[in-house]
Amino acid sequence: MIRPFAVRIVLVSTVSLALACAAGAQSPSSDAGRQPLRLGLGDLMTAFMQPRHAKLGIAGQARNWDYLTYERHEFEETLTLIERTVPRYRGTAMADLLLILREPVAALGAAINARDGAAYDAAYARLTDACNACHVATDHRMIVIQTPKVSTFPNQNFAAQPR
Ligand code: HEC
Incomplete structure (x- = not known):
């Protein structure tokens, strides 16, 4: 059984990582991928x-x-x-x-x-x-x-x- 908070952390960190990679591909110095995702x-x-x-x-x-x-x-x-x-x-x-x-x-x-x-x-x-x-x-x-x-x-x- 997965605790709801853990689900949120996993989702948020997975999606944030994907966004960070995408942002990095366009501009290595961009902070865009580090914004908290809601x-x-x-x-x-x-x-x-x-x-x-x-x-x-x-x-x-x-x-x-x-x-x-x-x-x-x-x-x-x-x-x-x-x-x-x-x-x-x-x-x-x-x-x-x-x-x-x-x-x-x-x-x-x-x-x-x-x-x-x-x-x-x-x-x-x-x-x-x-x-x-x-x-x-x-x-x-x-x-x-x-x-x-x-x-x-x-x-x-x-x-x-x-x-
Ligand atoms: C607190 C009131 C509330 C309840 C209770 C609620 N919903 Fe929703 N639901 C919403 C609102 C508001 C949206 C639109 C959210 C938005 O897009 O900002 C929504 C959106 C959805 C969507 C997205 C539709 C789409 O096609 O993208 C689905 C699916 C959905 N609800 C399913 C359910 C189901 C199943 C239940 C019951 C088990 C449920 N909801 C109970 C308020 C509610």
Whole structure:
């Protein structure tokens, strides 16, 4: 399990290194690559929130409870990462904006613990609704999240594994 802060450091240092190399190629004395890099909310949504939401959907359909236990925790770490990286959005605390996800995420946890597929599906639908509610509230109604119909991760098997 990777701590959110570590993820951020690795991402930032990898991207900074790439930028530093690119800057160096143009002008060896340039300081451009040494500016601290800040990931924006759109980057964090696309890099972390969207794939984790998709995985919770695909593995949920496979009723892969062991994996869902893991991935729901990773999803919570993504929320922490977003809060730390973008503490405020247009003047509102990110932690307050993300509260909209808390109930569905807690309900996913309860459904996973109970191995209750119907409750999981209902909580997952509420999670997806909450994503879209925040997109509407933040003037991004054109970003519409839905339950995944197929896996977008061809190199990962989401089927429950024998214990
Ligand atoms: C705090 C409110 C909020 C919540 C909750 C939220 N989003 Fe977002 N999301 C945004 C905002 C604001 C943007 C646009 C950010 C920007 O580009 O500056 C965004 C952008 C995105 C994008 C980028 C779209 C693209 O095509 O580039 C994706 C994907 C996304 N969100 C997925 C999700 C998913 C999945 C969830 C739920 C698990 C979610 N979001 C929950 C506010 C939210």
